[in-house]
Amino acid sequence: EAQVTQNPRYLITVTGKKLTVTCSQNMNHEYMSWYRQDPGLGLRQIYYSMNVEVTDKGDVPEGYKVSRKEKRNFPLILESPSPNQTSLYFCASSLSPTEIRQYFGPGTRLTVT
Amino acid sequence: QKEVEQNSGPLSVPEGAIASLNCTYSDRGSQSFFWYRQYSGKSPELIMSIYSNGDKEDGRFTAQLNKASQYVSLLIRDSQPSDSATYLCAAVSGGYNKLIFGAGTRLAVHP
Numbered sequence: 001e002a003q004v005t006q007n008p009r010y011l012i013t014v015t016g017k018k019l020t021v022t023c024s025q026n027m028n029h030e031y032m033s034w035y036r037q038d039p040g041l042g043l044r045q046i047y048y049s050m051n052v053e054v055t056d057k058g059d060v061p062e063g064y065k066v067s068r069k070e071k072r073n074f075p076l077i078l079e080s081p082s083p084n085q086t087s088l089y090f091c092a093s094s095l096s097p098t099e100i101r102q103y104f105g106p107g108t109r110l111t112v113t
Numbered sequence: 114q115k116e117v118e119q120n121s122g123p124l125s126v127p128e129g130a131i132a133s134l135n136c137t138y139s140d141r142g143s144q145s146f147f148w149y150r151q152y153s154g155k156s157p158e159l160i161m162s163i164y165s166n167g168d169k170e171d172g173r174f175t176a177q178l179n180k181a182s183q184y185v186s187l188l189i190r191d192s193q194p195s196d197s198a199t200y201l202c203a204a205v206s207g208g209y210n211k212l213i214f215g216a217g218t219r220l221a222v223h224p
Contacts, residue, residue, distance in 0.1 A: 041216055042214045042216035043214040045212065048211065056210065104157050
């Protein structure tokens with residue numbers, strides 16, 4: 001089954017404790033991205049990757065890091081989480097940004113206290 | 114900053130009516146537009162894409178695009194309670210590397 005998986009689905013952590021949210025897709029897609037969703041603000045892109053070892057900043061990259069060492073995986077790293085990073089995070093993949101369909105993962109709800 | 118604007122709603126329509134959702138975008142270079150449906154607590158799912166001026170129909174859904182007015186809309190005919198969700202409008206930026214989402218319009222279809 002074609003899918004994007006994210007782990008963990010729910011995470012409560014404390015300020016400053018490094019964390020990683022994993023994202024994996026099994027469709028051999030080149031394009032992957034991370035979004036955060038906050039009430040009233042919609043989906044905002046954090047980082048995207050056009051292919052292995054090619055990543056670039058989206059609209060809200062501050063406080064986040066990513067890596068793309070393998071085509072299927074695109075982890076999101078919060079080196080020192082802060083309460084303003086409490087949000088719902090989605091990973092997505094597609095053949096390209098203009099591909100007719102972007103596949104979204106199930107989401108990760110992060111709370112930073 | 115390239116933007117996609119939507120009325121947050123809620124848009125309330127009776128069952129069987131036509132729901133009309135609207136979206137405007139600021140990037141004149143945008144060529145590809147999408148409508149996603151998102152149920153509460155779930156991930157967005159693509160329901161329509163449109164690339165050319167005019168109308169595109171798919172079942173009960175019709176997407177409309179007017180590039181001169183920088184306006185995209187989604188019509189849902191014969192609205193059902195199961196259509197109650199948040200609808201996100203998205204545009205691919207002129208640089209073709211990013212998808213810009215609107216904040217979404219919440220639709221409520223009441224029996």
